[in-house]
Amino acid sequence: MPETNDDISLLAALKGAKFEASLVTTFNATLPFYEEVLLRRLQAAESRHNVVLMDAVQCARSWATPSLRPRLAGAAYALIPMAAPGAFHPKICLLASKKRCVLFIGSHNLTLSGFGFNHEVTTHIDVRPDSDPAHKLVLSHIWSLIQEWLRTQEGMLAPSVLEAAHRIGEHIPQADGAQSKLSDIRLLGQSNSGPSLFEQLDRAISAAPKRVVLTGAFFDTQHAFLKALEARWPGASIKVIIDPKTVQLGGRPTGLRSQFVDARKLWVQKAERYLHAKALLLDFGDSQMLVAGSANPSRPAWLGGSRVNFEAMLVRPNIEVASSSFANDLAQGFTARAMDSADLRAILISRQDDENDADAPAAPVRIVALAPGTSAVLIPARDAVGFAEFVMHLHDGSQTAPAGLRHSEDGGAVVELGDRAAEVRWLELSSLGGKLLRVIVHHDAALGGGVVRSHRAALQDALASLDFSGANIESLIQQIEAAIFDDPEQVVSPPATSARPGADGQAHIASARPESLAVHIGEGASGRKIQKKRLLQAGSLLDVLDALLYRLGQGLPRSAGSASGIPSVSEEELVGNENEEASPEPPAALHQQAVDAVRKRLKQVVRRMIKRLKAAQSEANADARAAKTRTGVVQLVAVLSLVREFRRIRHLPQWRRMGGFIDAETRQELLSQSMMILFGRAQGIARDIHAKDGEPGEVVELGQMRALLAWLAWDIGHSLLKRIEPMTPKATKDSLVATYAYLYELLPAIVVKDEDTALLASSVRMTNMPTPDESAHGESWLAHHLTTGLEVATAPATAYLDREGIKAGDLMHIPHSNPPQFSVVIDATAEEICLSELDTKRRFTRFAWCPARPTC
Template identity: 30%
Template sequence: MADDSLYDALRRGGYEASLITTYNVYFPFYEEVVLRRLRASQCRHNVVLADARQCGASLSDTFAAPRRAGSDYTLVPMRSEAAFHPKVWLLVGKSRGLICLGSHNLTIAGFGYNREMTNWIEFDPRRDEAAVATARTVWGFIKTWLNDQQAFLPAPALEAVTSMKNHAPWLEGVSNVVADPTPLAQGTSTAPLFDQLIVHAPKSVKSIIVIGAFFDTKLQLLKALAKRWPEVRPMCGIEPATVSLPGKQLAKRQFDFRNASTLADRSGYLHAKAIFFEGRNGDHLLVSGSANPSAPAWLGGNEEAVLLRKGASARKAAEELGLLAIRECQPIAADQWASISESVAEQVAEEATRAAIVACETEIGFAAPLAAFPTIPKRCAAKVGESEPIELPIQLNKEDGMLVIPADRELRPGCTRLLFALAGGAVVEAIVHHTAMIEDLARSTQQAQFRAALQELGAESGDIAKLVSAVEKVIFDDASGAASEISDRSRRSSNQSAAQNEANLKPETLAVGMHETKKAKRHRRLLTGTDLGHLLDVLIHRLGVGLSRLDANVDSQGRTEEDRIGKDDDMEIPRNRVDDVKIASICQRKLRRLISRMKVQMDQQADPGPTVLVQLVAVLAITRELRKIEKHERWRRVHARLVDPADQRRLLDHVMVSFFGRGRDLYSRVVATLGTETFDEIARLKGLLIWLAWDCGVALDERFGISEHREAVEERIRNKAVLLELVQILSGDDISLEEARTSILSVANPGVHQAAAKWLVTCESWGRVVDEVLTRIRGDRIPPVQPSQIGSLAFATALARPRLRIVSSVSSGAVALFDFEQEIQYRPDRVSSVGLLSPEGLSAASPPSSS
């Protein structure tokens, strides 16, 4: 119907990843033709899911075996009770999608010679909600099929498939519209395809037309159609010269078979599969896809995928495809019946063909699931290029059910296949999945751009401004993708009670110090697969990746200060200092824009979700990294700052207003949506806020002299209020404390490390004192005392759950408690002061300068 091709779609561009499901695959065609076109069009991450037994047969064929699988693309052999038979193409990008669902295998014949039938749905995911719903349904089928393979495939291979969502966050989520057209799929965990079809069939059926290349011996699908609609006799269009009809004697007696050799006005093997239901009053249904008119395809056994078109569009498509013309075709003649093949259908693979196996590359060698082998292998050899196989040892890890094959680092990259010898002399070949190579391809374009900018920072010519721009794009340009991933976790925790939420934020006791918590509780991450999740992974969980060459104490030649003594630097090419000063100024402006956008995000959270919290973690993390980069010789020699201290302070003040200000309290509201579970991003946020307070020069000073200028007093009050909030939310979380400690020490110059560590210990100690006070307040063990001194701690006695605040002013008629947005005025008898004794040395605790 469509005058278009896959190559035309690729030329239009916009696709970053492809996934193909197929029964049979001719690997030379895929690798040398299709994959090359995909890569040439910037489609970097490519995945093939193919029937495991068919893959196994290809591995034993020297000419047809895959050569680039596991390094240039991901190959996943799919096991099945009968046959893994769906034919789906899914091409995705941030703003483009293409679904091809039909009858074609990934072969030269399927793409060029056969008469195939394929549904082509090309769409813009930003505008076509119905097509997005269709794509999400198809993506759900793929994940369901993958779920059935977990015992047989290593986790990195499965993760390579699901990382498709990195390139198209819109694949995940729940659609508010009905998928149109409607896809159906069959698998081990679904109802038979025929049972699903009945729900969509016309209420009153006038005729049924079936075409297909393979039937089962008992013609069970045709019998099921006849039983469900007894008043209708199904008409079957076949090509006598190529059809597989093992039940042809039954077909001659009971059903109406027509010679459809001329279908589509062209020659070629008739491999298309479809069923058209003609209904009354325009109620029609066209079903096309991978399912042959056989029992395994429709009544259970195979994995299959079909697409439903309904109403007038179904009849129009059937007419244009020539299906309605089958009524005019001649019945099968006697001589044609004699020539029809009764061979077994294509999807019944030879039992002697072993299913293909995947082994993944690990840090110590290779690993493969033990369940993938028919018996425990006796020996293993690595196939590297054209050389003789290299014997490798085998280790059995019964705890996780994996077969471990240690191998030298030098051998692993060139290994394409592992040969496993079984008892009795049989040999099983495993495709090697090179985990790191595939992970690199699986990164989205934005992730790749970010990593490229990050890698450049190790060089003297690294473009800092480009890094900040890449980060800004990741954080803000696809918030919907991050929100979609977070929403699933949020919903699971949303039913927790408000009391539990508040207790989780500010527990009843902080008596056990954070430094006393020896074992880090593992926190689950809110984000993993999206661009923003990748950004956080690099900046927080993989510190130093891409920045390993940035040593603050070495010059552009990698020499320390000691190494430079007595050396002639005439050969070093001097950098244009004016250029670096200008670059630093540009970097400041770009970071200022990033911070401004973050402030807008916080201000717009009338109904806050966790995305804003994760975005803030990313903004804080990149700010910290830039502060670390400032220590590099390149910037020190021109006295350049990449981060404006005023911008840092403005960010801190805005966070305190938005996250802890009266009436906004964004922090508590966001975390409440996540329930009682503690997520890694929350812990990182708390640690990074402590770092930001330190880097902004926030001091915990208990001295408030009556002769001081009001501005100085107000600054100390605000600083004390900042730390009062932050020490309370740390909540004994050792991950938060470790994040604060590593961040502070990474930014501080070596000369102030000791003072910086002391500042952090002081804050922690003050947190314990604050906790003791809160415990006494909640136990009604503090007698009411009217506040008499600014800077002291007090609380409003009328509140059901008292909150400690800083006294900002005292007069005979009113006491003002500090709030980040606006002071709160109380009558003196409605406020009680707290006698807070500082730990030893507390009053002198000011943050040292990082420089």
């Protein structure tokens, strides 16, 4: 049986499954969310052919906001802007393989809100060879409907672009005509030809319902659909469930028999979730019918006409209301108290007739195809007229200088991309009058091969572009904590074969510095580029973490310089959706009680992280310890990233008076415990993480972890510039020695990797106090410590031998250590010297270099 509920998870359906292709249709979308979360999950499920069909107007509005622009469209997946007379509005997700297809038909857009924060409705159908024929028929009808929508775009899109979508059909099984136990389940689909949704629904009903309850987020100005229901079923009682705080009512509901119900009072536990579901429940006395999907209760959605929407709804006759939580919720509306006239008058009126009825975007979006082996694209005359020059936007977010367009005889424009053609993601054409056109470049060769993006780059992009809103912070931290610690089976997939350290304990494969210190930056001892290996696999906890942190990034007001680029708010961009950052008003600061709760929760996350590291260190079994260490390193990267975000947002206006969310003591505990447990020379567990046999380099996450730990040291206030004077109190001296030990352990390994150096620098800059003096201080710290790290990383071991005048805080090479190791001097006398090993201390006889005793 299909499932129709408000808690069905697409991400859960992908977990552990294998699919060859996917197609998603959506009205609006947060494309970075799709790329960083859903696309990575699809790739982890081996889906190499992925397509997104999105309303063309909403696609153009996404491009108007830099943070919402995609970076992989046209190369890692096909993004096709769909033009419709009204709006391209269906919400379908189709996952396909040779033996199985999974179908989701619902109200959810391709946004983080749609996938987890709004009140949505989704029907899930899993089609296998032995599935009910009715399910196969619905799948066949869905694919026919998608093909019909694609046919309407044939005059506007290159054949290869359309073919990218049509290829999904190779995985769709044909309906076999067998008799179904669920023969009445059916699809209602609307295009710019054929009967309207309401006509199709009317044909599916043999008798008039006695009671009707419906819900939606958008109504047209004349309430045409409600009037049509009243006229067609004059004896039916009609209830309309709305959220008065977020509904777009279009016009005052006057002259209606239908009664409105306040969803916030009816569904108290879900009152804070944006009501975005679209559905009807029809009661015939002896049975009920559920109709759910994408169509709002409006004229364009249900009644067709010149401004018709493209929509998809699924009819579930004879549904057992108790079997569906959403249907059960709707059924409560039959007997719910209606809103009075005063309540209705208090609702804001949008005066909008369809979903795309707001101002058109300043710059439309088109799509062109780049054929394999070529470096030029052709923009048809209908789109190219009036444009004089273009700018290429590349895969890394950079852009080229403006260049002149070359026009063909028929008025089209030929854009020569040159030797950077493979890097181009989109073009921006401009005219002398300031007119703009944005053009997505569809890379036929890349999409044919199913390009998989570097997960390292994806993670770095996600963590580097976060922002913070302040909404529901404590509950979101709790979700992040669960994502980090409570889903261990998907955290780390160990390398296929791991080198074991030798019995003598000298095989420090996960060394904190290169095998030889005399190397060029970014190269190994052999002089060739080292390829780093990854612990994280696609679909790991950081996919979830990225999504949750992305949610934290919504709602931040834009700078004054970007205010003009804020798109108009449409039906799908209300409270709870991804465009809520367009609000001109900054979010309100939390009350002190809420701040205290956040501090408590963050402290709990840190302590839980330390506990995990200690558990890994105390594990007696070598294989189990290695596995726990791999998991711990990944989790530590996540926790450090979370700490960094909260240190960054303390500078925002609404948080400045709160004094920060994570105290220095908690941050110091995280730093010191992590350093001792991971890098301690006696019992450090970082050495348990290895690359594959026979392959150089170390795993990626170790480098990222070092960079974030070094940032944490800076954030606490640690510095190599602080000197230990002869009369320094012992407690201060011990603290400074520990500081030196941490930084000398981390910096030499960071500076020989460009990406780790960049992560440290960006972390310092994004969390620095936004004042000229503090910015200069941060840059000075970076310059000194990166230079010092480079000196240590490239110096010969003889540069740090025992010498006259050596004192606490100095660095000294330990003879015969392989790979070369350095330790910070704790104290020195004429006869002995004591060195820090992070998790212990060792005392040596001066110059003779034999251990005097194990510890000091």
